[in-house]
Amino acid sequence: MLVGVIGLGRMGTALAKRLRSKDFDIIVWNRSREKAEKLVKEIGGEVASSPRDVAERADYTHIIVSDDVALFDVTMGPGGVLEAVSPTVLVNHVTCTIRASITLAEKAKTKAFPYVEAPIIGGPSVLEKGDAIILCSGDESHCGAESIAALGDVIYLGSPPRALAAKLGFNHIILGIVSSLADAFGLVEAHGIAWENFVNLVLSKTWLKSVVDRYGERFKLRGKSSFAARLAAKDALYVANALVEKGLDSSLAAAVANHYAAMVREGYAEEDYPAVAEFFAKYGRELRKKPRD
Ligand SMILES: NC(=O)c1ccc[n+]([C@@H]2O[C@H](COP(=O)([O-])OP(=O)(O)OC[C@H]3O[C@@H](n4cnc5c(N)ncnc54)[C@H](OP(=O)(O)O)[C@@H]3O)[C@@H](O)[C@H]2O)c1
Structure with missing residues (x-):
């Protein structure tokens, strides 16, 4: 299984490291490309050319950017995830507004992309150890994905935007x-x-x-x-x-x-x-x- 990670700030870097430590193959993208290249040199994996490129190749695409604006840029902006021709499961870890999550869920649905909300409790060091708490809303089988379970305790909360x-x-x-x-x-x-x-x-x-x-x-x-x-x-x-x-x-x-x-x-x-x-x-x-x- 190929897992995508979009956003390599403090949390995205920790998430990518955790996935690699559990032997997942990863493909990453970050707005500042040099961060992605540096990380891949250190832990392995591939650097994608755009969020769309990640989504086209990954089975699960974990998104962990800073806020609503960043979330919309990487999903609905040019070269965004939702331009991908084949669907990926979108795993939204961003602490975003409820409105942003609902908007993204609706857009994802029109493109037949499964969508889960998976906000994280715990900082980068906790996440890197796999000790985070992941609150998850969406299809229960997608919330049970191995790449989400690898991050810590997953608490299933029903449909978005409950998580x-x-x-x-x-x-x-x-x-x-x-x-x-x-x-x-x-x-x-x-x-x-x-x-x-x-x-x-x-x-x-x-x-x-x-x-x-x-x-x-x-x-x-x-x-x-x-x-x-x-x-x-x-x-x-x-x-x-x-x-x-x-x-x-x-x-x-x-x-x-x-x-x-x-x-x-x-x-x-x-x-x-x-x-x-x-x-x-x-x-x-x-x-x-x-x-x-
Ligand atoms: N830090 C924590 O302890 C913690 C815990 C739980 C949840 N969270 C949540 O997790 C998310 C990430 O937090 P973080 O601490 O990793 O933040 P961070 O270190 O500031 O990293 C932010 C990431 O978002 C990217 N980004 C910002 N604006 C963008 C845009 N317009 N388009 C594309 N990418 C953009 C940045 O790219 P560049 O590298 O190019 O700037 C970077 O990869 C936030 O929603 C935060 O609230 C954080």
């Missing part, structure tokens, strides 16, 4: 928790308590210990990331969008999106998303330095 609804719900929780820690860090810093002391002296003594232990160094602005702040801003915006579409209250999701958008605005787009904590702590600290009125 995406569950993924957006999950991300809302984790992005919101970290976002509220960021507010708290800013508050304690503004009152003269270093955020690290707040973590060690207070939070670590409570049930939040597991949360702060999990993130640890990732609260700090370190110039490297496994899940970029720009993608966190995008996900929170997609959550707000999904809530609005169902007539539900989106004010919390919008506030969370604004937290990560502030990082993007201030030049921290590529930082790891939990560093939003130190980002807001800095504002609190700066307030302390200002003279009083």
Whole structure:
């Protein structure tokens, strides 16, 4: 079986490495071709000339690009997957909007391409080990594909967009928790308590210990990331969008999106998303330095 991978960012690279470690033959495509050539040199496989080329040759085509725009470009744009003359099973791992997934599912259907939503819980290192959680919606037999099972635990959730609804719900929780820690860090810093002391002296003594232990160094602005702040801003915006579409209250999701958008605005787009904590702590600290009125 030949498996296609479209998008070789942090997650796509980890996915391709996982598939190769399980002896799948792969064909890959990335917008910046040099990344694809470098990866294939390292792990083997072929570089395709376009997303269409991947789809024409692969039995399953895994798509893992950044957002709605990228998803539409590689599927419905020129040279896109849906131009392929023979159908492939489309496996959409992108954390996209519910509307984008529904649109793609409808277009795929008109071309007789089977479509599954398969958003991923877990970062690149987890995915590369095959320990991710894959939420899957679509035909159950396609969700049971070997190339999906190789990535981790597959949780079948019925028809689209249920997998995406569950993924957006999950991300809302984790992005919101970290976002509220960021507010708290800013508050304690503004009152003269270093955020690290707040973590060690207070939070670590409570049930939040597991949360702060999990993130640890990732609260700090370190110039490297496994899940970029720009993608966190995008996900929170997609959550707000999904809530609005169902007539539900989106004010919390919008506030969370604004937290990560502030990082993007201030030049921290590529930082790891939990560093939003130190980002807001800095504002609190700066307030302390200002003279009083
Ligand atoms: N990182 C995580 O921990 C994590 C966890 C779960 C889910 N996710 C989701 O997985 C997806 C990928 O995340 P990532 O961390 O791998 O992102 P990333 O490192 O920023 O990689 C983004 C990928 O999308 C491609 N891309 C962007 N715009 C494009 C366009 N217009 N046309 C074609 N390709 C385009 C990039 O190509 P270039 O190389 O040419 O820029 C790159 O291959 C996102 O939806 C994210 O929300 C991420």
